[in-house]
Amino acid sequence: EHGRAMHKSAGNVVAPQEVIGKLGADVLRLWVALCDYSDDVRISPKLLEGPSDGYRRLRNTLRYLLGNTHDFDPRTDGVAYEKLPELERFVLHKLAAFQLETLEGYERYEFRAAARRLIDFCAFDLSSFYLDVLKDRLYTFHKNDPARRAAQTVMAQCLRRLLLLASPIVSFTAEEAWQHGPKRWGLGDSVLLSDLDLPEGWTDAALAARWDNIVAVRHAAQKALEEARAAKKIGSSLQAKVILKGPSLPEKFTQWAEILLVYEVETSLAAELSVEVMAAAGSKCARCWRYTADIGSVSAHPEICGRCAGHLARV
DSSP: OOSOOOOTTTTOOOOHHHHHHHHOHHHHHHHHHHSOTTSOOOOOTTTTHHHHHHHHHHHHHHHHHHHTTTTOOHHHHOOOGGGSOHHHHHHHHHHHHHHHHHHHHHHTTOHHHHHHHHHHIIIIIIIIIIHHHHHHHHHHSOTTOHHHHHHHHHHHHHHHHHHHHHTTTSHHHHHHHHHHTTTTTTSOSOGGGOOOOOOTTOOOHHHHHHHHHHHHHHHHHHHHHHHHHHTTSOSSGGGEEEEEEESSOOTTOOOHHHHHTSSEEEEEEOSSOEEEEEEOSSEEOTTTOOEESOTTOSTTOTTSOHHHHHHHHTO
8 A cells, every 4th residue: 555566575465366355356357446556556445445444335325226226117117207206216317327428538538537426426425315315115105106116117227227337346246236136127037238328308407407406405405404404403314394485495395394404494585695594383193104194094094194103004
C-alpha cells in the first residue's frame, strides 16, 4: 500500500489464495476491476476494505431483490410499462441510463468506471431511494395488489440487468443469484449464457426531470427529519407531518407522504425551498407502523389502521 515492490524477502507479499480464503474470489475480482491500471497497482489488507464494502453493498442489494420477488414471476405477474406508476417508470429510466453507462465503461476498458457505477446504482438509486420507498408496499399490501406487482416488475428488471452487468466482475455471485431468480423465470440457465437487451421507450427526459426535482426535495426533507429526530421532536419519520414550501414543487403530485416516508405532507408555493417538521396526531398502527387517526376503525382489527384491515380482508 506504500508503493513499494512486493517481494518475499521484504515480507510484504499479499497472496491471492489468502485473500480468496478470507474474503472470497469475487472481492479479489472486484479489487482488480477497481484498480487504476494506468499506474502502479497497490494492494494490502487495508486497501481491500473498499472492495469488500462495495461487494457487500452489491450482494445485499441482490439479496433484497431476490427476497422480495420470491412470490413473483414476470410471465404471469408482470405489469405492462404503460400501466406502471410514475415512480416505477422513473426507475426504469434510471436503469436504462445505468445499463448504457456501464456497457460503455466495459467497451472502453474502463473497468473501474463500470465497477463504480454498479456499486453506486445499488447504493444510491436502489438502496437509499427506490427500495427504501417500496418497503410499505412490499410488506403491507396484499400480495396481488397492482401497486405491489408493479414494484416487483421493476425490481425483477433491476435484478436481471444488475446480474448481467456485474457478471464479468463478480461472476460467482452473479451466477448463484441467477439460479435463484432469472433462471426460475425462464430467462436462461446461466447468467454467462444470457443476452442483455434494452427495451425501447424506457427513456423519458420529461419524467426524469420531474422526478429529479422530487428526489432533490426528498434529500432536503430527509435532512430536516434527521434534525427533528435528533431534537426529540419525533421518533420515527412515520410519525412526522411535513410542511413543504418551494418555488418549483411538482403540480398535482399526491405521493409526498409515500416518498418521504412520513404521516402527512402539506405543500405551498414560496420563493425558496423550506421544510418544517412536526409530530403528527394519531396513533401507531401495529401492522404497518404508520401513524393514523383511524386505528381500530374496523372492529375485527382494533390495533391496526383501516388500510391494513382492507388488505387483510383480501387474504
